Amino acid sequence: MMETKSPFLDTIFLLRKKECITLFSNIQEISLKEEQEAENYFEEEFEKERLEFLSDRLTCNRETAVWAAKVLYHSAQLYLIRENTANNLEKLIPKFKGIRDISSILSADLSLRFLPDIITALHSVDPEDTLITMLEDILTEFHYSGIGYDLDLKRVNWEEELKEKTYRKLYLERIVEKRDYKLAEIPFINKLLIAEFGMHKDAFWRELKIITEENQ
Numbered sequence: 001m002m003e004t005k006s007p008f009l010d011t012i013f014l015l016r017k018k019e020c021i022t023l024f025s026n027i028q029e030i031s032l033k034e035e036q037e038a039e040n041y042f043e044e045e046f047e048k049e050r051l052e053f054l055s056d057r058l059t060c061n062r063e064t065a066v067w068a069a070k071v072l073y074h075s076a077q078l079y080l081i082r083e084n085t086a087n088n089l090e091k092l093i094p095k096f097k098g099i100r101d102i103s104s105i106l107s108a109d110l111s112l113r114f115l116p117d118i119i120t121a122l123h124s125v126d127p128e129d130t131l132i133t134m135l136e137d138i139l140t141e142f143h144y145s146g147i148g149y150d151l152d153l154k155r156v157n158w159e160e161e162l163k164e165k166t167y168r169k170l171y172l173e174r175i176v177e178k179r180d181y182k183l184a185e186i187p188f189i190n191k192l193l194i195a196e197f198g199m200h201k202d203a204f205w206r207e208l209k210i211i212t213e214e215n216q
Helices: 007-018 032-053 062-078 086-092 102-112 115-125 130-141 165-178 187-205
Strands: none
Touching (some): 007 032, 007 062, 007 102, 032 062, 062 102, 062 115, 062 130, 086 130, 115 130, 165 187
């Protein structure tokens, strides 16, 4: 995907390819054509990542991927542009209305993995910003994308959440990558991690405590 002169598409492209972002002087409407181009782009990107986790059963949820991209784009632009947006936030940052399954989680993650950095930037400007709460609520629902960011996940049934083996593998790998101690020390997750590490635990994560009934 090359530069398109579309602020929406170019923002997503730059974030995914170079992990940088361009802020524009105003928030433009996203056209149907742009959404369709984004769907095609995310389907290609999903396929590339799917090859890495070797599952032929998961497909890109195009609609969810575009929803997440719009949330990311608007939240990034709202870091700079807040004039006349107070009454429009719910339109710019809509709640997820689809079905939350593994395909939608991984499709949303194509964009939402960048959301924690945007929330951190927003927090540095105004910790009381209502947009922060809205974005944290989205990350709490799609917490795979929020690994490494401090979320309240007390209500998650981890045995149910991580029952699918491909998603479980990806979730554990990202916990290790992000060194998320809070998640890694949840007893159920800790047990999974220690089992994965086996006798090579110290090579993977020396500092991680082994959680037992005695030290819970």
